[in-house]
Amino acid sequence: MGGGLEREPIIVARDVWKIYDGGYTALSGVDLEIYGGEIHVLLGENGAGKTTLLKILSGAIRPSRGSIFVRGERKIFRSPGDALRRGISMAYQGSSLVDGLTAEENIWIVARAAGIDRDELGEEVISTAKDLGYHLDPRSRVSTLSPAEKQALEVSIAINVGKLAVLMDEPTALMSTSSSQILLKLLREHINTGKTFVITSHKIREVAGVGDRYTILRRGTRVATITRRDLDDRDIIDVLAKHMSPQGLETYSLGTFGTIDSGEEILYVDNASIADDRGIEILRNASFRLRRGEILAIVSIDGRGVKEICETIYGLRRPRSGKIYVKPGARIRYIPSDVSRVSILDMPVAINISLRSIVSGRIALLDLEEIEARAHRIIEASKANIPSIWKPLKSLSGGNARRVIAWREAMDNPDLLVVEEPTANLDIASSQSIAMLIRSIASRGAGVLVVTSELEDPSRIGCKWLILEDGFLLDPSSSKRVRVIPGAL
Amino acid sequence: MLARSSSIVTGVLIVVSAPLLAISILSLVSGVGVSDTLYWVFWGGFSPTQIPEAMLRATPILITSFGLSLAYLARIWNIGSEGQILLGAVTSAWIGLHLGGLGILGIIVSIIFGGLCGGLWALIPGVLRVYRGANEVFGTLVMNYLALYLVSYLLQGPLRSPTSLFPETALLSKDLWVEPLIPGTRVNAFVLISPAVIVPATYILIARSTLGIKLKVVGDDVEKARYYGVETGRVIMITMFLSGFLGGVAGSSEVLGIHHRALPSISQGYGYLAIPVAVIASLEPRLILPLSIYLGGVVNGIEVAQMNLSIPSGVSYVIQGVLLIASLPMTRMGRR
Numbered sequence: 146m147g148g149g150l151e152r153e154p155i156i157v158a159r160d161v162w163k164i165y166d167g168g169y170t171a172l173s174g175v176d177l178e179i180y181g182g183e184i185h186v187l188l189g190e191n192g193a194g195k196t197t198l199l200k201i202l203s204g205a206i207r208p209s210r211g212s213i214f215v216r217g218e219r220k221i222f223r224s225p226g227d228a229l230r231r232g233i234s235m236a237y238q239g240s241s242l243v244d245g246l247t248a249e250e251n252i253w254i255v256a257r258a259a260g261i262d263r264d265e266l267g268e269e270v271i272s273t274a275k276d277l278g279y280h281l282d283p284r285s286r287v288s289t290l291s292p293a294e295k296q297a298l299e300v301s302i303a304i305n306v307g308k309l310a311v312l313m314d315e316p317t318a319l320m321s322t323s324s325s326q327i328l329l330k331l332l333r334e335h336i337n338t339g340k341t342f343v344i345t346s347h348k349i350r351e352v353a354g355v356g357d358r359y360t361i362l363r364r365g366t367r368v369a370t371i372t373r374r375d376l377d378d379r380d381i382i383d384v385l386a387k388h389m390s391p392q393g394l395e396t397y398s399l400g401t402f403g404t405i406d407s408g409e410e411i412l413y414v415d416n417a418s419i420a421d422d423r424g425i426e427i428l429r430n431a432s433f434r435l436r437r438g439e440i441l442a443i444v445s446i447d448g449r450g451v452k453e454i455c456e457t458i459y460g461l462r463r464p465r466s467g468k469i470y471v472k473p474g475a476r477i478r479y480i481p482s483d484v485s486r487v488s489i490l491d492m493p494v495a496i497n498i499s500l501r502s503i504v505s506g507r508i509a510l511l512d513l514e515e516i517e518a519r520a521h522r523i524i525e526a527s528k529a530n531i532p533s534i535w536k537p538l539k540s541l542s543g544g545n546a547r548r549v550i551a552w553r554e555a556m557d558n559p560d561l562l563v564v565e566e567p568t569a570n571l572d573i574a575s576s577q578s579i580a581m582l583i584r585s586i587a588s589r590g591a592g593v594l595v596v597t598s599e600l601e602d603p604s605r606i607g608c609k610w611l612i613l614e615d616g617f618l619l620d621p622s623s624s625k626r627v628r629v630i631p632g633a634l
Numbered sequence: 635m636l637a638r639s640s641s642i643v644t645g646v647l648i649v650v651s652a653p654l655l656a657i658s659i660l661s662l663v664s665g666v667g668v669s670d671t672l673y674w675v676f677w678g679g680f681s682p683t684q685i686p687e688a689m690l691r692a693t694p695i696l697i698t699s700f701g702l703s704l705a706y707l708a709r710i711w712n713i714g715s716e717g718q719i720l721l722g723a724v725t726s727a728w729i730g731l732h733l734g735g736l737g738i739l740g741i742i743v744s745i746i747f748g749g750l751c752g753g754l755w756a757l758i759p760g761v762l763r764v765y766r767g768a769n770e771v772f773g774t775l776v777m778n779y780l781a782l783y784l785v786s787y788l789l790q791g792p793l794r795s796p797t798s799l800f801p802e803t804a805l806l807s808k809d810l811w812v813e814p815l816i817p818g819t820r821v822n823a824f825v826l827i828s829p830a831v832i833v834p835a836t837y838i839l840i841a842r843s844t845l846g847i848k849l850k851v852v853g854d855d856v857e858k859a860r861y862y863g864v865e866t867g868r869v870i871m872i873t874m875f876l877s878g879f880l881g882g883v884a885g886s887s888e889v890l891g892i893h894h895r896a897l898p899s900i901s902q903g904y905g906y907l908a909i910p911v912a913v914i915a916s917l918e919p920r921l922i923l924p925l926s927i928y929l930g931g932v933v934n935g936i937e938v939a940q941m942n943l944s945i946p947s948g949v950s951y952v953i954q955g956v957l958l959i960a961s962l963p964m965t966r967m968g969r970r
Contacts, residue, residue: 459861461857461861486855486858487858487861489847489850489851491638492847496847500847500851500862501862503844503847503848504847504848504851504862505862505863505864506844507844508843508845510838510842510844511842511843511847
């Protein structure tokens, strides 16, 4: 710990809960103490609640329950501007900059909200960005900047405007590796001027040498807060890794369920690169094969690229380069993570179950008997709790709606089944039954590709898996450097 | 479900009250008692003797809104029906002038050509939308003005009857006239056949067929449609053509059943009046007939009121404009 640490924490969160409008619980009773002059790293998987917690501390959203104390005074910020005036700034993961304005104008907006001199701030920000390796023209429009430059600008603004504390959500996510390292060094220099930093990350290795203290979040609760003291980088990695994934993922079983020996190849991805909507490559030169009866999981550590990979295999997107071969005539079905993307929420459950045949067939009168029969078949198999098949789909709970759509897709005799985030936001029972479904579909001779951000999914399903990190696919069983905690390094 | 039914109720309230509100304000402005005006509007629209005329005016609204309701279900906003009606009418008359003596066959051919012309006219903005990404609202709206001037040119020039004082075509041969079926009224076969066909067809297609759901998927989200393998572009062009075709047929029905020639005032803004009707019918198809008759009656009633009171003659345009503006928020209805 640095010598300048204060005894009293400057920011304290007590029993903070956040339940979003849809009913999703992002935080359930989190405590956190931030001391003046420290670099505090929030670690956790995708969905652990890191971003939500930062947003609450910065006034972007309000907690559903719980208290925040700033310098001992109970304080829940009403807006980011409110927090800024108290010297707490935040750099968001997605850019919070105004695209249509210039870099300079964006700086002025923040200066005004924080009540500080705009020209002075402008100079500081441009100079910080320069330190990071980004030469920004203050008069260039934000929309013309690259994602990395935008993040550098946003981070530079936050560093210079937050007199008390600077909160940064995945500050290095879009920057180059060298800039990321500079940034983390830069934080250390700023600490000496009396600032405090709270940053989130999912990359243990990257932040191992950075933090004074680490808080590990898991599914909306605090697992542990670890003080660095005299642990060296290797030790801290081990300690953090153990806490981040209690079972240590040693329990995952390699190999597949069902018959894999004689399965014909159903999917062959050959040196494919896939870009997201912003043009950032989320998969680079990846090659893998999938045979009938096989299950393969791709685990994206930061959750990036999950949807894009699924959509590309299903055929909704084209790879930027490389080839994706699906056996000709193969029937592909796709279970997305978000039911609303593939259903009409205000139409009855039964219609949604038959939507594929209704929409792709000839124009005809609705065969209500068949629709009803199919609905009962799917619902019975899925064990979803459906009060009436003629009620709109949106009247179901999220878990039940997902079951219905998952079983609808899986029971359509696919040759290739693509499953996106099989267990996201599901309770343990539902997660297990989805895992069972995947295994049984594979044992019936389908190839199943699971793409997920949940580290535990491969062990839950019991399948081979690959790690997706920084766009590259890694094999956890053959790579030595990922031995401690596969995926997090 | 609740959201849907409450938007239907709101929509109906808007369609019912907007014209009455507009005409009340206009009569206040022109110094006429509101109660007098409303009396004449209702008498002219809905008294027993006037019901046949209301039905007569409801017919083109009904035919047009049938096609539009299918397009609107897919959230394809054809608002160019007025132009499609006008061109359908002129084409129908022009072809009809060459079909004298063919009787019922001539009538059918004339209707089909009217429909084809309306359909092709609507297809232009449809194609521009699919292949060039041009917003179909602007496309169809601009095509209205093109149609208006084109029709005006045709009726003043090449198609103008040499014997007429007005810019209009010659009268069709008598055997192409769709004559009134009820003596003493102008109620012709179009007035009786269209509801008999369109009312069940709208209901079945929208609420009971796979087409309704397919259109709804397209209207919901292009990505969703792609997930199910629907070719959105094809759906857009087909519904555009179909809604334009029915607009053309509506224009044709006015030519064959009422005026027996094409003239510039052949559509009393039916293409605009059909828009709010179609928006609501796409949510609740059973309302297509009552709303068409209501607006037909109001249009007729306003004309009667104009004749009896000193209300400015442009009032029907104001009503069309008010209804069109009122339809805009309704296009968001029944959606999340």
